[in-house]
Amino acid sequence: MNQEAIASAKERFGALLQQQLGRVERMRKEQDWIDFSTLETIRIGILGGDGIGPAIAIEAERVLKRLLQPEVDSGKVELANIEGLTIERRAEENAAIPAQVLDEIKTFHVTLKGPTTTPRKGDPWPNIESANVALRKELDLFANVRPVRVPGQGIDWRFFRENTEGAYAMGSQGIDITDDLAIDFTVATSQGTERIIRAAFEYAKRAGRTRVTLVTKANVIKTTDGKFLKLGYKIAKEYPGIECDDWYIDIMTAKLVDAKRRTQFQVMVLPNLYGDILTDEAAEFQGGVGTAGSANLGKRYSMFEAIHGSAPRMVKEGRAQYADPSSMIRAASMMLEHLGFKKRAKKLEMALDVCGQYEKKLVMTGRNTGSTGREFCDYLLETMAREDLEQTWKEYQPS
Ligand code: IPM
Ligand code: MG
Numbered sequence: 001m002n003q004e005a006i007a008s009a010k011e012r013f014g015a016l017l018q019q020q021l022g023r024v025e026r027m028r029k030e031q032d033w034i035d036f037s038t039l040e041t042i043r044i045g046i047l048g049g050d051g052i053g054p055a056i057a058i059e060a061e062r063v064l065k066r067l068l069q070p071e072v073d074s075g076k077v078e079l080a081n082i083e084g085l086t087i088e089r090r091a092e093e094n095a096a097i098p099a100q101v102l103d104e105i106k107t108f109h110v111t112l113k114g115p116t117t118t119p120r121k122g123d124p125w126p127n128i129e130s131a132n133v134a135l136r137k138e139l140d141l142f143a144n145v146r147p148v149r150v151p152g153q154g155i156d157w158r159f160f161r162e163n164t165e166g167a168y169a170m171g172s173q174g175i176d177i178t179d180d181l182a183i184d185f186t187v188a189t190s191q192g193t194e195r196i197i198r199a200a201f202e203y204a205k206r207a208g209r210t211r212v213t214l215v216t217k218a219n220v221i222k223t224t225d226g227k228f229l230k231l232g233y234k235i236a237k238e239y240p241g242i243e244c245d246d247w248y249i250d251i252m253t254a255k256l257v258d259a260k261r262r263t264q265f266q267v268m269v270l271p272n273l274y275g276d277i278l279t280d281e282a283a284e285f286q287g288g289v290g291t292a293g294s295a296n297l298g299k300r301y302s303m304f305e306a307i308h309g310s311a312p313r314m315v316k317e318g319r320a321q322y323a324d325p326s327s328m329i330r331a332a333s334m335m336l337e338h339l340g341f342k343k344r345a346k347k348l349e350m351a352l353d354v355c356g357q358y359e360k361k362l363v364m365t366g367r368n369t370g371s372t373g374r375e376f377c378d379y380l381l382e383t384m385a386r387e388d389l390e391q392t393w394k395e396y397q398p399s
Pocket of ligand 2: 307
């Protein structure tokens with residue numbers, strides 16, 4: 001009985017290894033980063049998602065349209081909606097991403113994505129893979145970049161979460177060997193590890209940051225995290241002006257709460273699952289996951305999204321219009337930066353800080369005790385147009 005179970009598990013494991021080695025081959029042949037300045041037209045797709053997604057996506061779209069008006073008019077930028085990435089359609093097709101939607105997504109250089117529901121066991125939906133995870137894999141979006149800034153407290157972090165490997169690479173392909181034994185797998189490849197660590201150091205270099213912190217659990221997860229750590233220090237040697245250190249994920253979660261130590265962290269690079277967890281904690285200092293945006297960067301495609309879920313309960317209780325769009329708008333500002341519209345990205349970020357963290361003329365509570373997303377977005381657009389925006393923003397910066 002056990003022999004049979006082992007033989008069948010071995011066979012499945014063999015197929016998984018084939019898949020992963022295939023990925024290594026593809027990474028070996030990978031092209032360099034796309035250069036948007038050479039494109040005649042940059043195509044931006046907007047995926048509303050489901051739950052509160054469409055309600056916040058529409059506000060993010062307004063902001064993008066306002067900021068990219070000249071390029072949209074001249075044809076340099078095309079903005080379009082991509083329909084169908086909803087839990088209903090995905091359930092109907094029993095696919096993380098319906099094939100047609102995926103094909104359409106691939107016609108765009110970058111996408112701005114609203115949250116999408118990830119079914120859990122016991123939900124009325126089939127147990128399909130998370131659309132985020134599937135998109136990251138399909139489009140090879142290996143760098144999940146998540147900034148967290150609280151200028152008033154001296155917090156200015158940028159997390160580089162590996163986005164295609166670790167515990168996620170085979171997250172839906174674990175094996176129930178027998179009724180009593182279940183096994184999951186964690187993956188690290190040299191190519192996958194090197195490219196995320198390099199992305200973190202390249203950012204640090206560009207942005208004048210002086211420290212990159214590697215976060216692992218290499219004292220226990222010795223093989224994969226061990227590889228991450230080893231390659232991290234190896235790559236660090238190529239960046240002499242940048243200090244490199246490393247922390248284990250457990251003590252790192254603790255140190256983020258330590259007000260004296262946390263301001264010393266700058267750029268952090270970490271495997272997928274640790275990055276998932278640590279960035280939710282980090283976002284809490286800034287006002288919660290609802291305020292955090294993130295970039296999923298690949299060398300060819302990129303996708304920008306909020307880091308929170310689709311909040312189906314808000315929709316069920318009729319509160320979708322009170323959802324805070326700032327997370328998705330922050331993601332839009334990261335998109336602008338990635339596309340090379342740096343000044344406009346900065347302006348949008350300053351306006352988000354002023355409206356959401358400093359001036360707070362409107363408060364979002366997620367219910368009718370606060371403002372709607374539409375009202376917040378109006379406030380944001382007005383703030384962005386203010387002559388004294390930069391001055392106001394600077395007044396709040398610690399000296
Ligand atoms: C995130 C989310 C996803 C993840 C979920 C929805 C699968 O938590 O983007 O951080 O775990 O990556
Ligand atoms: Mg998460």
